[in-house]
Amino acid sequence: MIPRERAIKAIEHEEPDRVPVSLWLTAEAYENIKRYLGYEGDKEDILWASDKAFHISKKLVERLSLDVVQVHLPAPADYEPKTWPDGSFEGPTGLRTKKVGLYYEFTLYPTLSDVEDVSDLEDKFYERNRRQLYLFDPNAPRNIKPAIKQAKELYEEGYALSTFSCLFGMVEPPWYYRGMKNWFRDLVQRPKMARKMIDLVSKSIVEYDKFVVDTLGDYLTEIIGGGDVATQHSMQYSPELFREYFGEVERSYVNAIKRKAPHLKLCWHGCGAMRPVIKDVIDWGYDILNPIQPYAGLDTAFSMGPGSLKKEYGDKVCFEGAIDIQKTLPTGTLSDVEREVKTRIKQLASGGGYILAPSHNFQADTSGEKIVAVYDYAMKYGRYPISI
């Protein structure tokens, strides 16, 4: 069975030959894997998006038996990455990041935090975010041929290809632009401002994602969007507000994409304890839910416990993720990792509907050995029929 068929079967709730696997990781974790496998110096040309963009090698894709591989369009040809006076770096993902400790962290640049009057928002949105919006301008000059060529090759080799939605989806950019405090107040007390903000963001996203579908769509299996609406223990704001503000725009986004390319699967990436709105995301037309953090909302109504998620939503959405990166991967032993992989397969894999992956990007604190072990154990225990 080729990887794409395997992934699609799983997404469509059929049992393939084995549980498909995908890879989410930080650039630092990639270095750990490379060191462990002795892959330094290998050709790296598959662009991977994470907290920052970096390239990984085909050899790793093969070693881990990945079924899902990322492809991304390049930034406009005349776009220059920029370092800002605060030391933050603005690169081709359009987000500003700065190295703090181990990582490049998002530095928020709330360009619209001072806007008080909703009628000013639109002009300022385009005026102040010109550089970033240019990155996602379908009309910008862009050398797309190599990306299309690579996508075609990977497609022909049988991989399922995924790409990220513009700005990683429409839920988070409003708080990047407004600042979190402002954004929460907009949602709760200034609905006109909140609606306008979402409207502006969603326009850019729909326009760019349609362009991505036009260029890469034939080769793509999956677009990953959505965004974080939860925290470790609960939601960021009420499920009612989430529905009220995002329901309509998300539905029309899903329709716009699926109308263009009915074969495309849409993945909602949302960290944390988002259980109360999983049903909504499914109703809006999302096919995959990622990253399933097993300890989020533990022992509460918000719990992302994989066993109960499978019971409630297993026939309606495909889960991607669930291999715990908060405790097991960084602090556990290899046999803990083995137990984790077995547990998640047991909880999630029956009847399809599961793509095994970390419960978010593998982090710098996880050894290459343990990351590779996740995939080796997945090959060992993920064969259908599951017999764990």
Place this chain on the structure above:
Amino acid sequence: MRAEEILEKLAESIAGCDPERARSVAEEALKANVSSSDAIFNGLVKGMAVVGEKYGKGEYFLAELIMAGEAMHEALNILMPMLDAEKGGFAAKGRVVIGTVEGDIHDIGKSLVAGFLRAAGYEVHDLGVDVSVQQFVEKTREVDADIAALSALLSTTVTNMTKVIEALKKAGLRDRVKVIIGGAPCDGDFARKIGADGYGGNAYEAVRIADELMKSSWSWRRKRK
């Protein structure tokens, strides 16, 4: 307006997560000669309790906690300067040094806890984010803190909490300061493992734990004088 009515309105402004209203009612309270400590403890704190209850029941979320925190901040900005001037003075419940540990810039949870502790009557020294071990130790010594509150969001930085605790020991401060921790990768087990005195899963628990520690630590606090 009667004092009781003002106190009730103050509580409502916090419970309703309304920063503007909190500011204007706090101003009214001053005009009406309501004592600041009354306004804080019989107004703001009561409002906070309502927010906590609703958060606990799943009716309020992070957004409301942050807005309620902002509302408290607005009201406290007006009420705090009057506290010292008031007859009999005002003694903070305790002194807290708080920060997000080195290598970590996540501050939502940390700032919430700082705001809630402040509103609950603590003197709070917020060191911000990416706070070095040394900064924690120095500030703890400088202000003679009762509690050091450490926050981390990342599994890669949570280990720096251990370093802070070790450094407090080395500096001879550990028996004079209680250490509480919070953040996504922590839990009660982790707190015990690294030798912290408490773990709070949210800003309310943080206040409750601080209060408990201050009560239980009464004897050592007296002893150290």
